[in-house]
Amino acid sequence: MSRDLGLPISHRQRLWLYCLGGLVLLFLIAPSIIIVIMSFSDSTLLQFPPQQWSLRWYQAYFGSLEWRDATIVSVKVAVMTVLMATPLGTAAAYAINRGTLRFNGTINALLTASLIVPVILIGIGTFFLYARIGLNNTLTGLVIAHTVQALPLVVLTVLSGLRSYDMDQERVARSLGAGRVAAFWQVTMPQIRFSIVSGALFAFITSFDEVVVSLFISGGETTTLTRRMFNALRDQIDPTIAAISTCLIVLSVVLLSVAQIFGRRH
Amino acid sequence: MSAQPALMEEIGSAAGRELNTQGLHADARRESLRLLALLSPSLLLVFAIIIVPIGWLFWLSLFDEAGGFSAANYARFFEQASYIKTFITTFKVAFIVTGACVLLGYPLAYMLSQLPRRAASICLIFVILPFWTSVLVRTYAWLVILQRKGLINSWLIDLGIISQPLSLANNFSGVVIGMTHILLPFLVLPLYASMKTIDTDCLRAGMNLGAGPTATFRQIFFPLSLPGLASGVVIVFVLCLGFFVTPALMGGGKVIMWAMRMEQTTSLYSNWGAGAALGVVLLVVTLALLGLFQWLLGARATGVWSSR
Numbered sequence: 001m002s003r004d005l006g007l008p009i010s011h012r013q014r015l016w017l018y019c020l021g022g023l024v025l026l027f028l029i030a031p032s033i034i035i036v037i038m039s040f041s042d043s044t045l046l047q048f049p050p051q052q053w054s055l056r057w058y059q060a061y062f063g064s065l066e067w068r069d070a071t072i073v074s075v076k077v078a079v080m081t082v083l084m085a086t087p088l089g090t091a092a093a094y095a096i097n098r099g100t101l102r103f104n105g106t107i108n109a110l111l112t113a114s115l116i117v118p119v120i121l122i123g124i125g126t127f128f129l130y131a132r133i134g135l136n137n138t139l140t141g142l143v144i145a146h147t148v149q150a151l152p153l154v155v156l157t158v159l160s161g162l163r164s165y166d167m168d169q170e171r172v173a174r175s176l177g178a179g180r181v182a183a184f185w186q187v188t189m190p191q192i193r194f195s196i197v198s199g200a201l202f203a204f205i206t207s208f209d210e211v212v213v214s215l216f217i218s219g220g221e222t223t224t225l226t227r228r229m230f231n232a233l234r235d236q237i238d239p240t241i242a243a244i245s246t247c248l249i250v251l252s253v254v255l256l257s258v259a260q261i262f263g264r265r266h
Numbered sequence: 267m268s269a270q271p272a273l274m275e276e277i278g279s280a281a282g283r284e285l286n287t288q289g290l291h292a293d294a295r296r297e298s299l300r301l302l303a304l305l306s307p308s309l310l311l312v313f314a315i316i317i318v319p320i321g322w323l324f325w326l327s328l329f330d331e332a333g334g335f336s337a338a339n340y341a342r343f344f345e346q347a348s349y350i351k352t353f354i355t356t357f358k359v360a361f362i363v364t365g366a367c368v369l370l371g372y373p374l375a376y377m378l379s380q381l382p383r384r385a386a387s388i389c390l391i392f393v394i395l396p397f398w399t400s401v402l403v404r405t406y407a408w409l410v411i412l413q414r415k416g417l418i419n420s421w422l423i424d425l426g427i428i429s430q431p432l433s434l435a436n437n438f439s440g441v442v443i444g445m446t447h448i449l450l451p452f453l454v455l456p457l458y459a460s461m462k463t464i465d466t467d468c469l470r471a472g473m474n475l476g477a478g479p480t481a482t483f484r485q486i487f488f489p490l491s492l493p494g495l496a497s498g499v500v501i502v503f504v505l506c507l508g509f510f511v512t513p514a515l516m517g518g519g520k521v522i523m524w525a526m527r528m529e530q531t532t533s534l535y536s537n538w539g540a541g542a543a544l545g546v547v548l549l550v551v552t553l554a555l556l557g558l559f560q561w562l563l564g565a566r567a568t569g570v571w572s573s574r
Binding site: 024031034038095118119124126145205212 | 298405
């Protein structure tokens with residue numbers, strides 16, 4: 001009996017479903033696992049399973065000035081994007097959560113626009129705009145563009161945190177004499193901080209993994225890691241990218257775990 | 267809030283009430299201004315980076331190469347065979363990938379919704395982790411797996427199933443496999459979320475009335491899961507239409523999709539009018555599909571990002 005549903009269907013009768021579902025899960029996760037294992041191969045042929053193990057592709061990654069510079073650019077941009085998108089998105093979520101503004105629906109649609117507008121159009125449009133105001137190939141330009149893409153994720157995450165929080169607590173604090181800022185900082189903020197941290201982590205991954213817009217607006221000294229990877233992949237399948245990919249996968253795992261741990265405590 | 271009518275009665279006189287209403291209105295207005303101030307930096311950024319460039323591109327698309335006002339950039343789509351081919355390829359990929367996502371995603375979401383909570387949350391990690399792994403990393407993985415001397419080919423040859431390597435990457439099938447893998451979580455997550463809200467009492471009632479497991483699924487569970495499925499289908503289809511990275515890297519230059527066409531037209535040929543027109547049509551089709559969906563089901567397809 002499947003107890004949690006109380007339906008008279010046994011798990012054994014469902015075996016085919018579990019097999020099918022398991023295969024789909026395997027399809028989802030296998031490519032990442034294969035890349036991680038292959039990155040430790042000694043051969044340039046990317047055999048699987050590898051005949052001999054080595055760290056040569058990691059040495060190639062960390063030893064290359066070009067890859068290192070690109071990584072530093074990506075980290076810088078991602079950190080600055082987090083610092084921009086998190087406060088802006090939190091403030092916006094706070095205002096939307098009130099629900100008292102007349103154009104709340106429109107505002108919501110505008111803030112989540114970057115999730116809906118095809119990213120290629122954002123890339124071309126941003127490049128076109130930046131060409132006029134000289135922001136192409138600059139860190140500032142990258143941070144602004146990435147912030148716009150990360151904003152909706154911060155807004156949606158913080159909004160879901162605010163929805164499960166009772167705004168009356170802030171009103172009580174204010175009626176007891178706390179100013180608006182103090183009431184938010186001391187009463188609301190501690191209770192939604194896990195959502196804010198999750199939003200910040202999502203902003204970081206969004207910026208760090210962003211490809212299409214960076215392809216258009218970054219270059220020269222501000223070439224991001226993903227742009228360099230994309231260009232390298234257009235030419236040939238360089239095993240160094242397996243090592244970089246592994247680092248990116250590990251980064252995603254770490255950030256998601258942190259978000260998960262914060263979420264559970266919340 | 268409930269104290270206010272009593273307070274106003276206490277104030278009594280009409281003049282006092284009037285004064286009070288005015289005060290409340292002024293307060294509400296000040297409050298609105300403060301909220302707008304909180305929103306304005308975000309709105310300004312979105313306006314500058316998304317609305318302004320798109321408006322500008324739309325304006326550009328209305329002029330031909332000589333600078334005259336014309337619909338030439340749009341007429342081209344119906345006249346030139348290469349554009350028609352791009353659209354056909356794009357829709358073909360979108361339909362096949364969406365279909366594959368439904369075939370793979372429905373059983374998975376169904377299984378997740380039936381598993382005990384602990385097991386389901388462990389399995390969900392395998393859906394969410396790829397969702398948050400770079401598209402580039404996953405495309406690279408499929409390139410490695412599917413290439414001529416790649417994993418699949420060498421295994422199939424070792425097993426003696428084939429003698430010549432199959433061409434799986436750098437063509438249509440590579441694009442479809444890679445995109446299905448990348449977009450599958452976008453279907454599974456909203457579908458799973460909506461399946462979780464299906465009231466098991468309905469299923470139990472059906473079984474009490476004599477329906478077997480298959481009939482219960484077909485007549486009760488499946489219809490109730492359709493809104494969730496629809497939102498997943500719409501979001502996957504729309505993302506397919508504008509997909510760039512995977513077809514660019516795995517298409518081997520033979521599978522030209524909409525977004526690649528835009529990139530080539532603007533970067534390679536510097537024909538901004540034509541590229542902008544492609545972008546405008548892509549945006550209109552995307553918004554029309556999402557709008558149609560919202561109108562039919564009264565739900566927002568962007569829910570996938572909050573159902574992680």
